[in-house]
Amino acid sequence: MPDIHRRTAARGRARLTAIGVGLVAALALTACAGSPSAAPSSPDALEDFTFTSWNYGEEAQKALIEQEVAGFTDGKGIEAELVSYPFAEYRNQLLLRSRDGSTTGAAQLDIADIQSLARLGVLEDLGSYVDAGGYTDAALANGKVGDTQYGLPWYTGSIGLISNTALLEQAGITETPQTVDEFEDALKAVKGLGGDVVPYALATKPETIKDFIPWFRTFGSKIVDGEEISVNDKGAVEALTWIKSLVDDGLVSLNVGRPEARTLYSQGKAAFFDDANQVRGTISSQATDPTLLDHTLPVSRPVVKAGDEPQALAWGGLLVVFKEGPANTASQFASFLSSDVDTALNRFEQIGSVPTTTKALEDPIFADDAYATTWQEQITTGASPNPLWAFPEYAQMEAKLAEQIQAALIGSKSPKDALDDANAAMQELVK
Amino acid sequence: MTHTAPAVTAARTARPTRRRTSPTGESRPVRWGRWIALTLVSLFALLPIYWMVLTSLRSPSDVFTFPPNFLPTNITFDAFQTIFADGRLLHYLGNSLLVASVTAVGSVFVGMYCAYSFSKFRYRGRRSFMFLLLVSQLFPQILLLITIYGLFSAMGLLDSYLALIISFTTFTLPLCVWMMKGIFDNIPDEIIEAAKVDGAGQGVIIHRILLPLIAPGMIAAGLFAFIRGWNDFVFALTLSGEATRTLPPGLVNTYLSEFSNRWPELMAASLVASIPVILIFLALQRYFVAGLSSGAIKG
Numbered sequence A: 001m002p003d004i005h006r007r008t009a010a011r012g013r014a015r016l017t018a019i020g021v022g023l024v025a026a027l028a029l030t031a032c033a034g035s036p037s038a039a040p041s042s043p044d045a046l047e048d049f050t051f052t053s054w055n056y057g058e059e060a061q062k063a064l065i066e067q068e069v070a071g072f073t074d075g076k077g078i079e080a081e082l083v084s085y086p087f088a089e090y091r092n093q094l095l096l097r098s099r100d101g102s103t104t105g106a107a108q109l110d111i112a113d114i115q116s117l118a119r120l121g122v123l124e125d126l127g128s129y130v131d132a133g134g135y136t137d138a139a140l141a142n143g144k145v146g147d148t149q150y151g152l153p154w155y156t157g158s159i160g161l162i163s164n165t166a167l168l169e170q171a172g173i174t175e176t177p178q179t180v181d182e183f184e185d186a187l188k189a190v191k192g193l194g195g196d197v198v199p200y201a202l203a204t205k206p207e208t209i210k211d212f213i214p215w216f217r218t219f220g221s222k223i224v225d226g227e228e229i230s231v232n233d234k235g236a237v238e239a240l241t242w243i244k245s246l247v248d249d250g251l252v253s254l255n256v257g258r259p260e261a262r263t264l265y266s267q268g269k270a271a272f273f274d275d276a277n278q279v280r281g282t283i284s285s286q287a288t289d290p291t292l293l294d295h296t297l298p299v300s301r302p303v304v305k306a307g308d309e310p311q312a313l314a315w316g317g318l319l320v321v322f323k324e325g326p327a328n329t330a331s332q333f334a335s336f337l338s339s340d341v342d343t344a345l346n347r348f349e350q351i352g353s354v355p356t357t358t359k360a361l362e363d364p365i366f367a368d369d370a371y372a373t374t375w376q377e378q379i380t381t382g383a384s385p386n387p388l389w390a391f392p393e394y395a396q397m398e399a400k401l402a403e404q405i406q407a408a409l410i411g412s413k414s415p416k417d418a419l420d421d422a423n424a425a426m427q428e429l430v431k
Numbered sequence B: 001m002t003h004t005a006p007a008v009t010a011a012r013t014a015r016p017t018r019r020r021t022s023p024t025g026e027s028r029p030v031r032w033g034r035w036i037a038l039t040l041v042s043l044f045a046l047l048p049i050y051w052m053v054l055t056s057l058r059s060p061s062d063v064f065t066f067p068p069n070f071l072p073t074n075i076t077f078d079a080f081q082t083i084f085a086d087g088r089l090l091h092y093l094g095n096s097l098l099v100a101s102v103t104a105v106g107s108v109f110v111g112m113y114c115a116y117s118f119s120k121f122r123y124r125g126r127r128s129f130m131f132l133l134l135v136s137q138l139f140p141q142i143l144l145l146i147t148i149y150g151l152f153s154a155m156g157l158l159d160s161y162l163a164l165i166i167s168f169t170t171f172t173l174p175l176c177v178w179m180m181k182g183i184f185d186n187i188p189d190e191i192i193e194a195a196k197v198d199g200a201g202q203g204v205i206i207h208r209i210l211l212p213l214i215a216p217g218m219i220a221a222g223l224f225a226f227i228r229g230w231n232d233f234v235f236a237l238t239l240s241g242e243a244t245r246t247l248p249p250g251l252v253n254t255y256l257s258e259f260s261n262r263w264p265e266l267m268a269a270s271l272v273a274s275i276p277v278i279l280i281f282l283a284l285q286r287y288f289v290a291g292l293s294s295g296a297i298k299g
Helices: A003-031 A059-073 A087-099 A111-119 A127-133 A137-142 A165-170 A180-191 A206-218 A234-248 A258-266 A277-286 A327-339 A341-351 A358-362 A370-378 A394-409 A415-429 B006-013 B028-056 B078-085 B088-120 B126-136 B141-155 B161-185 B189-197 B202-231 B234-239 B247-255 B263-294
Strands: A049-052 A080-083 A106-110 A151-164 A223-225 A228-230 A272-276 A296-299 A312-321
Touching: A049 A327, A059 A080, A059 A327, A059 A341, A087 A106, A087 A111, A087 B234, A087 B247, A106 A111, A106 A327, A111 A312, A111 A394, A127 A151, A127 A327, A137 A151, A137 A312, A151 A165, A151 A206, A151 A277, A151 A327, A151 A370, A165 A180, A180 A234, A206 A223, A206 A234, A206 A312, A206 A394, A228 A415, A234 A394, A234 A415, A258 A272, A258 A277, A272 A277, A277 A296, A277 A370, A296 A370, A312 A327, A327 A341, A341 A358, A394 A415, B028 B263, B078 B263, B088 B126, B088 B161, B088 B202, B088 B247, B088 B263, B126 B161, B141 B161, B141 B234, B161 B202, B161 B234, B189 B202, B202 B263, B234 B247, B247 B263
Parallel strands: A049 A080, A049 A106
Antiparallel strands: A106 A312, A151 A272, A151 A296, A151 A312, A223 A228
């Protein structure tokens, strides 16, 4: 019997039982008229709750999440209802459903969306769970809005640069490029190998425009300056001009999204691409060469001049709890799921999800994994969130930016004009 | 003794000359040109389906082969085994069939009376109401979603089949009304007058006399409504819950994920999901074509 049917049937049985119990209770009350009524349940008593997660809908994590949830509910006499929405639609669904209280309990949330959801005033303050959790400061920061801890960090990481060392060696590149100039030379060398190689599979499609943010910062752009948007400052224009030159030289391709970049890389046709640390599993499932993972190395993003700080985009997932519904139980569940060391390490072993507590990060299971620790040192350490995420309108702002960047990449506008237009449109959104 | 006329004899003995034109009077180059054009258009239309079948029969690593291979190699039925082992596909399929069928039947049933009223009766506000129905089709449906969501939330209808059926009907009903009005317009008023003279009431006229005449049109309208309900993604995703989820959001949720898209399974599931629609079309194709054209010309 599929889970869905089982849960539906269980709910049906529960309703019938509740009706039956209600009738019996009503009859008992009628029979014992005048007897004192039962005390309301204690606020600390555990209740059934809902956990909403996009990952639950995906085959790769369905069983894992069920196992993790069971780790909390088993032996407590409570049940968790698991709900999911497609990844691409998750944000909209959660925002819509949390407004009218139809989403309750705990939910998975991308760190980009914490500001938007917190402003709706629907989230529980989880500050009281911070000390006992043992989370790292960097992970905790992702779940904070102002001084309030609205989200507990479930997994953490960054979106950084991944390289195929075998392909680079084939092109005569034995040292990891440190500067933008060295990086460009490496791309040209890979291009020199011929064939249908895309040296740098930068995601140029509008939906992955966030990958441009670390490059803008690399060239000195602030993106946001106080309350003002500044995607047309000197650094941003330089960065876009440079990326446009890479497109013109055939070192970067247009119409590449994250899935296409992964495919190109997995087929051994790209030397570099950007992705989150958890991509290891995807590469191994798509790779045509079984040894590709052995040659996969996370690298720091090149800098304009030696001594600059390498840029990376912080990435991660939070657990939030809605005020509506069984907030106490859901908060305890969120705390367990994000801070229980065994649960976090099991998650890391199964899908490569990086833990958020000091204890789990120091455990040999994580600490002895070369890929994971290299990623932490090379990329996550210097990662910072996209400054646009501070605005509830960030999705529309990114869309405006993406539209203008596309115009620049296809040559219908100069980088300067395109970014001026983007800046004006984005500023209009936050007036 | 009869004598055959020489002209007739000559005609009989003469070898028939090969006709240079088709029965429709087309010359051979024109006919060939038409065949080639239709073949190309058919190939263009069928290519996505061919690609879908091909992808469903490949392993994930073969799917990502670049440059793409257009010929079937390394065929595997793993994707089909996976989707049938997972009960969710049949669950979503059942939900889609239920919701789309009720939407189609409801739209046709209600639309039939509306269309009859618009076509055969004259009353104040008739044109305005017809225009209003037409205008409702011009709004982007996403604009209605928030309003409908709020309304259903307040009514406690969220995550129910009823929410899906009502929301789908809001955009299938105007289509059905306009389609069937054209069909009613095509029925001569004399038939209705004759029935009235014979003492038939409106119920008898519409159910016993007009219904058989407009059946093909009703089937065509019903098919349109069914497909609209079958294919809807945004409303289905927003208004349904885990138990009432239909195919489009169900498949997206199951096979398109954050880190990887399971294309073979998605294509296999999409193929299976298209079978009911194909079967319905094959069974009702005759009526569908007749229904589409029946309102086209005023008789």
